[in-house]
Amino acid sequence: MxxxxxxxxxxxxxxxxxxxxxxxxxxxxxxxxxxxxxxxxxxxxxxxxxxxxxxxxxxxxxxxxxxxxxxxxxxxxxxxxxxxxxxxxxxxxxxxxxxxxxxxxxxxxxxxxxxxxxxxxxxxxPSVSLTSECILEAARAEAGQTILIIGATGGVGSFTVQLAAQAGLWVLATAAPADADYVRGLGARDVIDYTSTDPVKEAQRLAGGRLDVVLDLVNRGPALLGTADAMKDGGRLLSTLMGPESFERGITVVYVRMSAREGQLQSLSERVTAGTLSxxxxxxxxxxxxxxxxxxxxxxxxxxxxxxxxx
Ligand SMILES: NC(=O)c1ccc[n+]([C@@H]2O[C@H](COP(=O)([O-])OP(=O)(O)OC[C@H]3O[C@@H](n4cnc5c(N)ncnc54)[C@H](OP(=O)(O)O)[C@@H]3O)[C@@H](O)[C@H]2O)c1
CATH class of the missing domain: 3.90.180.10 (Medium-chain alcohol dehydrogenases, catalytic domain)
Incomplete structure (x- = not known):
């Protein structure tokens, strides 16, 4: 073949x-x-x-x-x-x-x-939508809470923005200016131009210091410490990449690895045909x-x- x-x-x-x-x-x-x-x-x-x-x-x-x-x-x-x-x-x-x-x-x-x-x-x-479901579970966030998604326009990000918005979270998403309307269309309430601003600091400002969860799909290794630095005390930091295990100020880090449960991929496929997931x-x-x-x-x-x- x-x-x-x-x-x-x-x-x-x-x-x-x-x-x-x-x-x-x-x-x-x-x-x-x-x-x-x-x-x-x-x-x-x-x-x-x-x-x-x-x-x-x-x-x-x-x-x-x-x-x-x-x-x-x-x-x-x-x-x-x-x-x-x-x-x-x-x-x-x-x-x-x-x-x-x-x-x-x-x-x-x-x-x-x-x-x-x-x-x-x-x-x-398959892999990105299943990863997004794992991220939502790991976020343990409730409707009304805030999530910043760094890397929001790519494969994992574009699904996670949709799932988080549908779960009632206030989604702040990074995007280059040309992709701002796209990511807003997926459900982001605020779009942060990562090419000209520090996303976490800007998200903290927009959310009035109430940033509950940060999903970082871009930074790996020690660079994640930079993301954590700008988070609030006690926040939840999620990453699909590798990085340090311990963070200061009570920040919890969760490294998400894609997994799947029976029926999940079927359900995601049906949500696409139903028009609730793009x-x-x-x-x-x-x-x-x-x-x-x-x-x-x-x-x-x-x-x-x-x-x-x-x-
Ligand atoms: N652990 C797991 O099980 C698992 C599962 C799936 C994926 N992953 C990993 O997760 C990461 C994301 O996967 P993906 O499929 O979503 O990748 P992708 O489709 O390549 O998307 C990456 C996104 O990051 C954005 N980006 C790049 N540099 C940025 C920056 N400095 N600030 C903000 N955004 C930036 C890109 O947008 P621009 O083009 O505008 O820069 C793009 O939207 C990858 O490293 C992948 O290997 C891990």
Missing amino acids: KALVAPSYGPLDQLVVTDAPAPSPGPGELLVRVEAAGLNPLDAALVTGAMHAMMPVEHPFVVGMDAAGVVEAVGEGATGYEIGDAVVAYTHFHPGTIAEYTKVGVGPHVAKRPAGLDAVRGAAL VEVAATYPLDDAPKALAEFASGRYSRGKVVVTV
Whole structure:
């Protein structure tokens, strides 16, 4: 089958679209004919080796973790799915979706794709929307409380703004000026231009010192201390990246790692078709241009939503 293959750890320009062995579904697994595959920052990190210590991969490997497609074969004991079912899936930290075929274990990381959800938006949905649900749980915030989202226009941010606003939170979101109306349309009450202001200080000012939660999707490692510095005493700091474990002034930090419960991805897919959750796709690229797609995505060319490879 044709696939986007990483031959070894190294720069993104070593990626090739080439022949790779098609996966065969083991017990409890589905073979999916991929129609579209969504890109994530983790895809690039696995190729370069930046995640080597936490998530080593064997080479060569097929890149990608989000997909939408059609069930082509059903492994032994994989119940609930039939050949021909349209699905969305996340391969749960085992790359292999930017290809003509991928395999996924039946469970919370795969769901039947509702008729109104096209493959491109379906492929953009799984990992970021599930991560956003984990973030909302970790926030433990109540309606009326405030949340600042740093990195609000990207994949995770664009879903988290929507979920937080729908939960009744006052959302303050960072965005470059060109994306201010976009993020307001997702539900942000205040938009902070991160290119000209310190987002946390500005959010504190706008919220009258009542900033309850900060979600930082951008800063990692010691840089998170800068975010914490500007937070109020006793605030809650959430991050999807790594950083220090202890903070001063009673600030609680939670490092969120994506996980999924049974039915969650199905429900998120249905919210898209019901019109209560929107999926922004900034660009699509055909499979032959997948190396370019990942390079341009990783370079920060697109600020809004997701980039998807069509197969
Ligand atoms: N722990 C987990 O399980 C998990 C799960 C999913 C994602 N993640 C991680 O979470 C992070 C976000 O993921 P994503 O999919 O949302 O990435 P993404 O789609 O690339 O979005 C990143 C966003 O950050 C914005 N941004 C960049 N620099 C900024 C700055 N200095 N201040 C404010 N905003 C800035 C970008 O907007 P501009 O273009 O305007 O700069 C873009 O909107 C990534 O590092 C990813 O690896 C972790």
